[in-house]
Amino acid sequence: MSTSVPLIVRLLSSSVSVANRAGKIVRDVMSKGELGIIEKGKDDYQTEADRSAQRCIIASLSAQYPKLNIIGEEDNPDNEGDVPSDWIVLESDKDVLSLECPVALKSVKEEDIVVWVDPLDGTSEYTQGFLEHVTVLIGISVNEKPVAGVIHQPYYKNLVGSEKKMGRTIWGLQEVGVGGYTPAPPPDSLVITTTRSHSNPVVEQALSVMNASQILRVGGAGYKVLQLLEGKASVYVFASSGCKKWDTCAPEAVLNAAGGKLTDILGNFYKYGASVSHPNKTGVLAAVNDELHSYALSRIPQELKEALSNK
Numbered sequence: 344m345s346t347s348v349p350l351i352v353r354l355l356s357s358s359v360s361v362a363n364r365a366g367k368i369v370r371d372v373m374s375k376g377e378l379g380i381i382e383k384g385k386d387d388y389q390t391e392a393d394r395s396a397q398r399c400i401i402a403s404l405s406a407q408y409p410k411l412n413i414i415g416e417e418d419n420p421d422n423e424g425d426v427p428s429d430w431i432v433l434e435s436d437k438d439v440l441s442l443e444c445p446v447a448l449k450s451v452k453e454e455d456i457v458v459w460v461d462p463l464d465g466t467s468e469y470t471q472g473f474l475e476h477v478t479v480l481i482g483i484s485v486n487e488k489p490v491a492g493v494i495h496q497p498y499y500k501n502l503v504g505s506e507k508k509m510g511r512t513i514w515g516l517q518e519v520g521v522g523g524y525t526p527a528p529p530p531d532s533l534v535i536t537t538t539r540s541h542s543n544p545v546v547e548q549a550l551s552v553m554n555a556s557q558i559l560r561v562g563g564a565g566y567k568v569l570q571l572l573e574g575k576a577s578v579y580v581f582a583s584s585g586c587k588k589w590d591t592c593a594p595e596a597v598l599n600a601a602g603g604k605l606t607d608i609l610g611n612f613y614k615y616g617a618s619v620s621h622p623n624k625t626g627v628l629a630a631v632n633d634e635l636h637s638y639a640l641s642r643i644p645q646e647l648k649e650a651l652s653n654k
């Protein structure tokens with residue numbers, strides 16, 4: 344690997360490769376059938392796939408970039424110890440490696456970067472068999488802003504020639520763009536995507552004021568942003584706490600690179616520095632463009648915004 348390639352581009356290309364490996368781990372745990380489910384809290388689960396995929400990602404990135412600050416969802420995976428050697432991925436995606444680095448990111452150093460890792464987004468859906476909703480998320484932030492990210496979908500069915508290939512990896516880089524999927528414009532009418540496993544009365548109130556023609560209820564922050572990118576939904580609304588920085592960093596970076604916008608329900612951006620608190624207390628509001636984002640924001644009643652910000 345050439346070291347003349349700027350760090351951000353190298354790190355993004357490494358993240359694409361390691362996300363592919365983590366996705367294979369996610370599939371392998373499911374095929375074996377021993378999910379090893381642990382209940383971390385109410386409606387909050389962890390499986391062997393979450394633990395193993397995180398170990399693979401963190402071991403692989405820290406082996407190559409030792410000064411990175413990497414924050415993963417699963418603290419203290421209970422099976423610490425040596426990471427199997429075939430989980431350490433040192434390759435990097437050649438296409439991403441050849442991207443032109445934006446001028447503003449050319450001199451970024453490892454110490455300036457915080458990487459947010461959600462080894463398996465959509466754990467509830469994974470345990471319930473909604474496998475298409477599952478993603479692996481690696482978000483790269485600089486100066487508290489998400490600048491690059493990877494959304495890997497392990498159960499996406501690809502046809503390469505006549506051969507079926509599992510999984511796809513979508514990446515985004517600030518000012519450069521996105522890759523790994525076929526972009527599509529938003530639907531003609533307002534289609535909202537939201538949670539299927541973490542709803543409550545406030546979440547429902549925020550949906551009811553949107554005047555949507557259709558509401559899609561799916562798992563995972565990564566999958567919902569994929570629905571925006573692929574023109575299956577116009578806006579992602581989640582008026583509740585529950586998502587954390589690792590849920591939104593990669594999706595926000597990819598969405599930004601595609602011209603979209605992700606904020607909280609009040610319209611404020613989240614920050615992704617190393618010392619921020621992890622919960623996204625004031626929810627998620629995302630859209631493929633500014634116009635749809637402004638529309639959705641304008642529909643949220645003031646009392647709902649206040650109720651969320653005072654929690």
Ligand SMILES: Nc1ncnc2c1ncn2[C@@H]1O[C@H](COP(=O)(O)O)[C@@H](O)[C@H]1OP(=O)(O)O
Nearest residue numbers: 387463464465466538541562563564585586590
């Ligand atoms: N109440 C909650 N408890 C734990 N995780 C949550 C909660 N709400 C949201 N999340 C995380 O945010 C993601 C998006 O939320 P939702 O699927 O409900 O729209 C979930 O897949 C889950 O990520 P993860 O599966 O990585 O723990």
Ligand SMILES: [Mg+2]
Nearest residue numbers: 387388416466
């Ligand atoms: Mg979780």
Ligand SMILES: [Mg+2]
Nearest residue numbers: 461464465590
């Ligand atoms: Mg998640």
Ligand SMILES: [Mg+2]
Nearest residue numbers: 416461463464
């Ligand atoms: Mg997770």
